[in-house]
Amino acid sequence: MSTPASTATLKPRRLVLEMPEYHPxxxxxxxxxxxxxxNTLAPSPLVLDRIKQITAEQLTVYPEREPAERKVAAHLGLDSNQVLLTNGVDEAIHLICCAFLEEEDEALIATPSFFMYDVSIAMMTRGLIKVQADETLQFPFERFIAAINERTKLIIVASPNNPTGATVSRAQLLAIANAAPHAVLMVDEAYFHFHGETVLGDLATTPNLIVARTFSKAYGLANLRIGMLAASPEIIGYLRKVSSPYNVNGVALDCLSVAIEDDxxxxxxxxxxxxxxxxxxxxxxxxxxxxxxxxxxxxxxxxxxxxxxxxxxxxxxxxxxxxxxxxxxxxxxxxxxxxxxxxxxxxxxxxxxxxxxxxxxxxxxxxxxxxxxxxxx
Missing domain, CATH: 3.90.1150.10 (Aspartate Aminotransferase, domain 1)
Structure with missing residues (x-):
């Protein structure tokens, strides 16, 4: 009987060995x-009512994402081909990196910010460029836009930002998108509901813009792991291609459909x-x-x-x-x-x-x- 090869000889891609790891x-x-x-309280009462109505047979069926995507799109005033639901914004970031980053490309973020940007970008390229905020922790707009070059293929900006709470104005975000038409700009609006300003209405006129939202914060669905990306139909098509068709579980999809109704x-x-x-x-x-x-x-x-x-x-x-x-x-x-x-x-x-x-x-x-x-x- 032959002896199995040592697992010490099995290695992943070099970038996987080098990438940082998140330990919450x-x-x-x-x-x-x-x-x-x-959310430190609870989701909408409609969510708990819907969970109680889920049958045993429903749990045996593969989830269908599209009906919930149509409802979310209609709720946001978008077409259904402009929305992709994801397994939290964590997966959304990962999908964007998979779809748009080659190993020789650069991705641009401002720090401090959400650490999962580092993780997903480093999985695809060593070209992670970080522009550090000064002691005020405000977004370093001038230095950030100066860091864009022909190798920049992905830009991520959070507004409001985590962990600082600082915001980036709509004018600044659009200026960044216009300065890098060869790159996609993901604006992370995870905390939108506590701020109220969005660039969602600029998707039609800004072809390289992607907006990310989560249903973990105000909606209180963190345990169900559901987020979304909104962009042009072309960009969403690329992201669907790299996404699993069953990435969001059916309980989450069912609950989201009623949660968004409770404005x-x-x-x-x-x-x-x-x-x-x-x-x-x-x-x-x-x-x-x-x-x-x-x-x-x-x-x-x-x-x-x-x-x-x-x-x-x-x-x-x-x-x-x-x-x-x-x-x-x-x-x-x-x-x-x-x-x-x-x-x-x-x-x-x-x-x-x-x-x-x-x-x-x-x-x-x-x-x-x-x-x-x-x-x-």
């Missing part, structure tokens, strides 16, 4: 979840998040915590050397935060998701107590609303 800290999350920017719930939830966000930023001002004004459902705080101690102290109080110190330019930064209702005061009370417990003091004696030049030393 998901263990032990039985607490107030102010760490992952999820009243989404409007209510987003408005409460916006109110909670203002309350969080106001409380941080009072505590002397430097933060970055956000248009999303989270706020990034500058804690400094005690960032790990703060996250641990908050966990002991039953509240989860996300340490973002590993992100480029974010050493000492911690992100807090904005909850809803009594989750906001609960989180703020735990934050104040935790800061006191770890002996934290405001750095430089200034907050976001005051510059050091305005302070009296």
């Amino acid at each position: 800290p998901l263990a032990g999350r039985e607490a107030l979840r102010l760490d992952f920017n999820e 009243a719930y989404i409007t209510w939830y987003a408005e409460h998040i916006r109110m909670g966000r203002e309350r969080v930023m106001g409380a941080l001002d009072e505590m002397g915590v430097h933060y970055f004004p956000s248009a999303a459902n989270f706020v990034l705080m500058k804690i400094g050397p005690l960032h790990k101690e703060l996250v641990a102290a908050m966990r002991r109080r039953g509240v989860l935060l996300r340490d973002r110190s590993a992100d480029p330019g974010c050493d000492g930064y911690v992100r807090i998701t904005v909850g809803i209702g009594n989750q906001v005061p609960r989180g703020l009370e735990a934050l104040k107590a935790s800061l006191n417990e770890i002996g934290w003091r405001p750095m430089y004696g200034f907050t976001t609303t005051e510059s050091k030049d305005e302070q009296e030393f």
